[in-house]
Amino acid sequence: MTTIAGPIGSEHLQDEWLEADGFGGFASGTVGMPRTRRYHALLLAATRPPAGRIVLVNGIEAWVDMNGKRYALTTQCYVPDLNVPDIADRLLGFTTEPWPTWRIALGAFAGMSADMNAEVSAEVFVAKATGETVLRWRLQCSASAASATNGTNGTNGGSDRELPCGVTLHVRPLLSGRDYHALHHENGAFNFTADLDGACVRWRPYGDLPAIRAASNGSYAHAPDWYRNFCYAVERERGLEFTEDLAAPGIFSFDLSACDAVMILSAEGVSRAQAFDTSDAFAHAQRLEYVERTRRAAFASRLHRSADAYVVAREGGRTIVAGFPWFTDWGRDTFIAMRGLLLACGRYDEAQAILLQWSATLSEGMLPNRFPDYGDTPEYNSVDASLWFVVAVHDYLAVQHASDATRRCLQQAVDAILAGYSRGTRFAIGADQDGLLRAGVPGVQLTWMDAKIGDWVVTPRIGKPVEIQALWINALRIASNWNAQWQAPARRAARAFVERFVDPASGALFDVIDVDHVSGTFDRAIRPNQIFAVGGLPYQIVDGAIARAVVEQVRVHLLTPMGLRTLAPSDPAYRPYYAGGPRERDGAYHQGTVWPWLLGPFVEAWLRVEAPDAAARAAAWERFVAPLDAHLDCAGLDHISEIADANAPHRPAGAPFQAWSLGERLRIDALLAARD
Template identity: 25%
Template structure:
């Protein structure tokens, strides 16, 4: 990812492009390429200090000033209510993402570079400043701005901050949090200062502008000449003292080598710049576990650990990128939780707490296990893993009272409630359900059919003939009921949900595409092609499948207006990229020789990846022009599906290793 002067020469261009760095264990650095924070979640050091608490923004940003001769040049950029000051983006010549985010500032004949990285698992951010060229000595002043607040909301009132200098570190206390900013060179000047009413204009879930006051303890001051460099280390109180320049140089080298190893190990060829960017973005979503088991975050800035997002994204994030051991670790973590809860897979894990809401979580786990099964060289060597997955599948054969779900005589799963938390279209506004669904849900039963066929496949591997025949019989019965129940003969598509106690809802929604895209489909080819055509004609947009057909009287094509209207739009017309991934797979099932069209569906993401979170893919988009992105700026299911489709359907369509 490279951005030139033309990409960042205005505030709107630069503030609309964000970079993300993480340490692989949950801490991250997130801001715009011009250094102007536009979201509450932006910050140079964002860290979870309490395993049961939310992430905290410790260091919001750094204000850099260069003194060259008798002139002062402020490299930072901030947005206030009535002005943008300073406007340091004017000096930004280029941004490069590889091997780490770096910004090159050019002031006449002086070239000054700023680079940012996070050492693996250390929970600290390191900022490197280099004077690459200059005909004369310059003086650099760097002023840290502190926040010390929850990532989800600004402080209601100013904190009582205090600071003290200790050698090359300045220690800041406020709001019960201690943050340290260390430097390898220079002198700290204690000069506290408030920056009032900084505006975060990208907060979509708030009505009106979101503002915050930031506090600075003082600034670092040092003289530099051509070739000089200095490191700043931003960390919390649980991190050791600032290391020497030589030690930090080793950490920098390790960070660069780690990025190169990650990209080079991915079994995708050719490794285009777009694929490299996608792979690097995927690394921020996978938490290596810090001594425990790995997990996948739902996205940034939400950073929740959700089963559905985990197992929709895992085939792309981990299996398609060749990280099979990490995929197995993720599966084992969730299987252990399921085993402790009568083989019911939780919906969300928050510290030690688990929640049970979604009925499809265990079925998505089976799907992701199926993708790993297909990818590993010796699946018989992981027989214990597959047997645990079978326990999850088998649990659906008995009523799951906590989810109000049961298996009917027709072999399908029935949801005896209209509680929206039971499925993924779970929006609620002022007690009103955005999308009412109950009874037989089309995607749940498509996943159920697929899980039964996978169970049949596993039993064939293990030689368990009686169980294989049992699963085959259950799948046959489910498949027949599925077609009888969901097929809308007149429209040539599948009902989204069916409750025998009421008339079927004829609304065209995208969940039916899973009945075509999953490895095992309950539909015959004529039905499958018809479903594909309806989804293409009624739901397809540039960046995803809409959640509702545009002709519907409740369709909302843009997420705009009041907050309640935005929430409703999420499932009444917004387009979701993860659904587009399944659409492309379904299309290529019926059109295996039209990979060129598959690339047509995929190519728009090349442009999107140069805006918003660079290299990432947003959670959802407007369903009509101008197709603006919304939600998480980097969403695991969106990114995972793009990687999966690239590896399975476009780069390696015949399954050749």
């Protein structure tokens, strides 16, 4: 886990933490504490898991009264760029072990044996069993620098610690009640009414949304007010609306000298919390802490623990969220990510459940690319989601976990996909006369390079994209293991691939042939998609000199410490930075921007063309994996970002927590652990 020893430098203040609840909801924020995104919140719940996400508690304002002085424990950012109060110089440290925890300096006080320094430990975690967000504050102390020099040791917790008396903690929740993509503004419809039940306070800001429950071991004083003009810097950088007003219904107060302070936030009717004695929130928090600490300790590694965040509930089963904070479950992402997140981690039951659930959505040989946030009609607009499903089925069946009935069901789904693609389906997807797979119509983005701005498809790739052929040939070969009808099509497509895709100028592969369905045309843009003909899939499509040329071209032009660029810097369409408003960002999304998930296919391809022995695996780790792992301690802490700038220093961008980025990183571990 990430640990930042204090004082926390400015380079870490914008780093983000994530606490997922297993149903699509989550809590998240920054190390420095100001919310920089509309998605940063302490209670963000999925009302229709994993979708229907709403923000209920955006944050808190917390402070301590000690020695007649007020010490802030949180920072808010207001328009234009005011951090009020700015406590960065009092942040003594931060860690994500076992969950986000800050150490915040208060000041000196007169101890029994020496001058002491007081500090507060502030923690937040989401209890996955219940979906509740637990906040906890603990008063701690240590010897001052002068006392330490004189040999006097302070205490740091424990029953005999010397603590200042009369330290009062105050916490003011900041509420909204909005869709997680939206922003909230002062309005007369907000209901500030507070209902008290023992140690619980209940608010229902808007009648059509779940009520908010806050259980604590403190006292509550109703004091409704509005806090206006919060500034979300990242939203502004993204060219989006970036200001918000939040409602503050009242203040909780705690005697921090006497006991740790706890607050438990939940969404009524959404969380899975069992009824508990509302007079003892502290005991309930302790139970949640024990369960959650035990659960986290059981994971094999930091990466395994982070992987668990993406595996969530969907009605009737399980699914994989493509990323946080704004993605739900996408077909393509699910099947790519599960190879590392689930299969490489031995989570076979969940992989089986997801594959079976998605197989039930087959239509005309296609699986959905995504389910919308609202409504139940899936979107069938991907040529490769179904083919990645076949690859995931192959990997799952290879571990010999499936029952005979499950195996037959999944094999039938694969056969249905290949039959649908062979006879032709939506968007001109179908097997062509040469045995390769054509796809695409104007105005629709079908491959993973799917950026679209209005009617502009940035990388249309209509025709026969190279990675689609690698997936198609793999799917045919996979299915031919149990159905002989696919053997001849597999051989024919593989033969046509070698005959038609090799670029005589470089020895590597074209990105697309038969561009716009015009026979004999080709696109020789240097992109990473050709790597799938060598690595990233069960069956290698090219070998020998061609495979080496592919790996070398990708290494020279596209490899970075964060993954592979999506376009060579020499290309006139290359965009070095992912920045600006939506149009500028989407225009750069696949025009140079680096994608970490592509490092998995590259490492596998590199190992396949090198001698795949222990020395080669060690070299692959040192050259390709170790630089990426440095990213685990920045941006989305303990996770891997969606993308990064194409040019150095390859600033992380996009979603800070991305499923297939982490999934492929875990799959690399499995590749490097292979026996000679």
